[in-house]
Amino acid sequence: MQSKANYFTHLECSQTGERYEAGEPHNLSKAGKPLLARYDLDKMKDEVDRGAVWAREGGFWKWRELLPVVDDADICALGELDTPLIDVPATAKASGATGKVWVKDEGRLPTGSFKARGLALAVAMAHSFGLKRLAMPTNGNAGAAMSAYASRMGMESYCFAPEDTPEANLREMALQGAKVFKVNGFIHHCGALVGAGKDKMGWFDVSTLKEPYRIEGKKTMGLELAAQLGWRVPDAIFYPTGGGTGLIGMWKAFDEMEQLGWIGSERPKMFAVQAEGCAPIVKAYEDGARHAEEWLDAKTAAMGIRVPKAIGDFLILDAVRESGGAALAVSETVIETARTRCARQDGLLLCPEGAATLAAMEKAMGDGLLARDAECVLFNCGSGLKYAMPDGAVALDRHGDVDWGAL
Numbered sequence: 001m002q003s004k005a006n007y008f009t010h011l012e013c014s015q016t017g018e019r020y021e022a023g024e025p026h027n028l029s030k031a032g033k034p035l036l037a038r039y040d041l042d043k044m045k046d047e048v049d050r051g052a053v054w055a056r057e058g059g060f061w062k063w064r065e066l067l068p069v070v071d072d073a074d075i076c077a078l079g080e081l082d083t084p085l086i087d088v089p090a091t092a093k094a095s096g097a098t099g100k101v102w103v104k105d106e107g108r109l110p111t112g113s114f115k116a117r118g119l120a121l122a123v124a125m126a127h128s129f130g131l132k133r134l135a136m137p138t139n140g141n142a143g144a145a146m147s148a149y150a151s152r153m154g155m156e157s158y159c160f161a162p163e164d165t166p167e168a169n170l171r172e173m174a175l176q177g178a179k180v181f182k183v184n185g186f187i188h189h190c191g192a193l194v195g196a197g198k199d200k201m202g203w204f205d206v207s208t209l210k211e212p213y214r215i216e217g218k219k220t221m222g223l224e225l226a227a228q229l230g231w232r233v234p235d236a237i238f239y240p241t242g243g244g245t246g247l248i249g250m251w252k253a254f255d256e257m258e259q260l261g262w263i264g265s266e267r268p269k270m271f272a273v274q275a276e277g278c279a280p281i282v283k284a285y286e287d288g289a290r291h292a293e294e295w296l297d298a299k300t301a302a303m304g305i306r307v308p309k310a311i312g313d314f315l316i317l318d319a320v321r322e323s324g325g326a327a328l329a330v331s332e333t334v335i336e337t338a339r340t341r342c343a344r345q346d347g348l349l350l351c352p353e354g355a356a357t358l359a360a361m362e363k364a365m366g367d368g369l370l371a372r373d374a375e376c377v378l379f380n381c382g383s384g385l386k387y388a389m390p391d392g393a394v395a396l397d398r399h400g401d402v403d404w405g406a407l
């Protein structure tokens with residue numbers, strides 16, 4: 001069954017441009033770089049109306065013509081929705097911003113993070129190829145999304161996570177049917193295990209950017225954002241950057257939309273946000289390098305961006321530089337302060353990675369990298385509920401005298 005027109009034509013090496021065929025599973029290119037999906041946008045331009053697509057239900061699955069999935073039978077759906085853009089006026093004002101500041105709250109997606117976008121696509125494509133067993137390294141949210149969608153499609157999943165991954169995520173993965181392993185190392189060490197076990201275990205490696213379709217799922221953030229703003233882009237996007245899939249994906253989405261005539265040539269300034277305790281992309285950006293060196297002794301509570309080495313480093317850095325944005329690092333202290341402030345002043349609970357984008361916006365404006373009246377979109381990539389929170393509760397003895405004035 002092929003219910004929607006499909007324009008997916010082939011894959012291309014992101015470094016050499018070498019062509020790879022659709023219709024069979026791929027990991028990295030022969031050059032060891034990520035593969036990017038390509039579409040017949042000329043044909044699609046004449047046949048597909050952006051308004052008709054945007055009017056559909058189904059969250060990110062509505063963008064079928066710009067996704068690689070051909071058959072409806074491969075679609076794995078768990079109640080996907082368009083994530084809201086929420087304004088945070090009090091927080092923005094306290095940060096010194098005078099323009100509109102939006103939080104795109106990705107924590108509302110199935111499994112509580114934007115990893116759902118990427119993994120739904122990766123699992124759907126794996127299903128279309130008849131793959132039965134998937135494996136990945138994960139800092140928590142990716143494994144949660146993979147396990148849910150894999151189980152939904154009757155596939156096995158293996159998750160390798162650093163041993164200090166948030167407990168909520170580890171248990172969520174296991175409960176959703178994954179085999180979960182706590183590894184004494186960082187995410188790239190977990191990735192090495194996935195690679196090492198591949199022949200023996202016969203699993204397909206779904207690591208960030210090591211298969212071509214997670215980025216296609218993450219791309220839908222760019223499509224959705226432009227549609228929500230009335231087919232235009234904001235002045236600036238702040239993206240908490242680990243492997244960088246979302247940033248690279250949105251940048252790709254803007255190009256595809258321009259080729260379709262859905263938006264013009266304007267682009268947001270892309271800010272890649274990292275924590276000071278793990279900032280390989282920021283270091284490469286500051287050094288003027290195109291590739292990032294592995295960050296040693298990575299340390300941050302923002303687990304989603306605790307990624308010491310990213311295979312798509314050059315794609316992140318190219319997009320940031322082309323856009324006129326920057327790569328910025330923020331401290332653990334300002335991340336925590338930002339999270340507390342947004343929760344207290346605007347009632348919106350951010351995950352630490354999302355809070356990092358708020359801190360980075362403040363920094364960018366303070367350092368003169370961005371006008372104070374710029375319209376900004378901050379990505380809150382996951383639910384704040386999965387992370388440790390400070391204990392603010394006071395014990396109260398119901399049998400004793402309550403000192404009401406002291407509450």
Ligand SMILES: *Cc1c(COP(=O)(O)O)cnc(C)c1O
Pocket residue numbers: 113115141142208240241242243244245246247304305351353354381382
């Ligand atoms: C994975 C993750 C990130 C980083 O996303 P990338 O696209 O890999 O850079 C940021 N925040 C959260 C909550 C995540 O789960």
